[in-house]
Amino acid sequence: MSTQAVYVYSDKLLTYKFHQHHPFNQKRLQLTLDLLQKMKAISHEHIIPPRMATDEDLTLFHDISLIDAVKKASKQLLTREQALRFGLGTEDTPIFPNMHEASSLIVGGTLTAVDSVMEKRSKYALHLGGGLHHGFQRRVSGFCIYNDCAIALKYIRQKYQARVLYIDTDAHHGDGVQWAFYDDPNVCTLSIHETGRYLFPGTGNTYERGSGFGYGYSFNIPLDAFTEDESWLEIYRNAVIKVAEYFKPDVILTQNGADAHYYDPLTHLSTTMNIYYEIPKLAKQIADAYCDGRWIAVGGGGYDIWRVVPRAWSLIWLYMTEQEAKASGALPLAWIKNWQKEAPVELPSKWKDPDHLYPAIPRKKEIEEKNLRSLANALQMIQNV
Numbered sequence: 001m002s003t004q005a006v007y008v009y010s011d012k013l014l015t016y017k018f019h020q021h022h023p024f025n026q027k028r029l030q031l032t033l034d035l036l037q038k039m040k041a042i043s044h045e046h047i048i049p050p051r052m053a054t055d056e057d058l059t060l061f062h063d064i065s066l067i068d069a070v071k072k073a074s075k076q077l078l079t080r081e082q083a084l085r086f087g088l089g090t091e092d093t094p095i096f097p098n099m100h101e102a103s104s105l106i107v108g109g110t111l112t113a114v115d116s117v118m119e120k121r122s123k124y125a126l127h128l129g130g131g132l133h134h135g136f137q138r139r140v141s142g143f144c145i146y147n148d149c150a151i152a153l154k155y156i157r158q159k160y161q162a163r164v165l166y167i168d169t170d171a172h173h174g175d176g177v178q179w180a181f182y183d184d185p186n187v188c189t190l191s192i193h194e195t196g197r198y199l200f201p202g203t204g205n206t207y208e209r210g211s212g213f214g215y216g217y218s219f220n221i222p223l224d225a226f227t228e229d230e231s232w233l234e235i236y237r238n239a240v241i242k243v244a245e246y247f248k249p250d251v252i253l254t255q256n257g258a259d260a261h262y263y264d265p266l267t268h269l270s271t272t273m274n275i276y277y278e279i280p281k282l283a284k285q286i287a288d289a290y291c292d293g294r295w296i297a298v299g300g301g302g303y304d305i306w307r308v309v310p311r312a313w314s315l316i317w318l319y320m321t322e323q324e325a326k327a328s329g330a331l332p333l334a335w336i337k338n339w340q341k342e343a344p345v346e347l348p349s350k351w352k353d354p355d356h357l358y359p360a361i362p363r364k365k366e367i368e369e370k371n372l373r374s375l376a377n378a379l380q381m382i383q384n385v
Contacts, residue, residue: 004293005320006116007042008109008127009033010049016102016129018094023266024143028305029128031339032313038332041314041323048116050109050129057111058104058146060154061180063138067100070145074099087140103145106130110148111155113296117251118160123293124284124320128313131255131300133174134201141176142200149255149298150180153187156251162294165249165286166190167240169279170257170300171267173204173220177255183214188247192236194260194269195222206377219243221378224367225268231368232260232271233278235375244286246382251291254283257300258312262358266303270361272353276312277327280319295320306343311351327351 113125135147168174287295
């Protein structure tokens with residue numbers, strides 16, 4: 001087993017919990033780690049705890065006024081009107097006790113992963129608790145309180161002066177990260193997501209290309225609803241390969257939302273587990289080709305926590321540690337038995353999804369053509385470079 005990767009985890013990450021019925025459920029972290037443990041793909045020596053982010057870390061991106069508001073909200077010291085000014089207390093991002101501490105630990109986990117890779121303690125690092133890409137400088141948004149991705153990218157630039165390629169495959173556009181670096185030529189953002197015509201946050205159009213010195217370093221490929229595996233993968237492979245060749249990063253940070261799957265209750269794409277084999281496979285190839293292997297991966301969205309997220313996220317670790325051959329055939333029976341009583345749905349028995357998971361999509365050809373046009377529009381500036 002390779003020891004070139006570290007897995008950032010602590011049960012304390014489970015304290016990021018809005019309420020019992022909220023779609024963002026960190027139990028998926030337990031489900032994923034248990035799956036890896038049941039298949040003997042990870043040991044204690046690979047797991048390192050997250051540190052707590054300091055206010056200095058948080059202010060690399062966030063305004064101190066937001067941080068103070070989150071601290072007060074954590075102790076129920078804000079009025080509803082005060083909270084709403086910062087996006088707190090909404091249906092998406094309700095207030096919960098010790099919210100500041102839970103959110104700071106998520107940020108610290110991503111920074112722990114960054115330091116491990118950048119200081120060459122490991123080649124790769126995975127922090128599935130992270131990936132909260134919607135948070136803004138002065139406002140929380142879309143289940144995200146502090147934006148660990150944006151903070152980590154600022155941290156990499158300040159501490160290590162490295163050029164970073166940020167690849168976001170969450171079904172929701174990585175808006176908070178994009179706008180944080182919209183004028184920065186040293187951070188290139190690539191987001192492949194469902195079109196904002198149907199889905200939060202409504203941004204991520206192909207014409208969003210950056211501004212000032214950052215023009216030409218933001219790439220967005222919005223995919224039509226009901227996009228299937230073949231089209232999704234064609235877009236992903238072409239975009240990642242061409243953008244990496246154009247930008248030539250020193251390190252990559254990937255956000256791995258697992259909500260593009262057909263089963264996901266919040267999105268409208270029609271992919272299967274097939275894409276989650278290719279996402280980390282190509283990310284690793286790009287990191288090895290351009291970055292001497294430097295690859296930090298975080299989690300993100302993913303709201304079918306029982307059937308999709310554990311399999312999708314386990315694959316990132318398996319590719320990092322060159323154990324991807326284990327992700328075939330049946331899932332460990334011990335894992336299924338451990339969680340089936342708690343699960344509201346029947347757990348999958350195999351790594352791959354069955355054929356004919358969903359009815360045939362009538363607009364398949366039209367969808368594929370629209371996606372190719374989006375790809376061409378997004379990469380227009382670099383096609384001839």
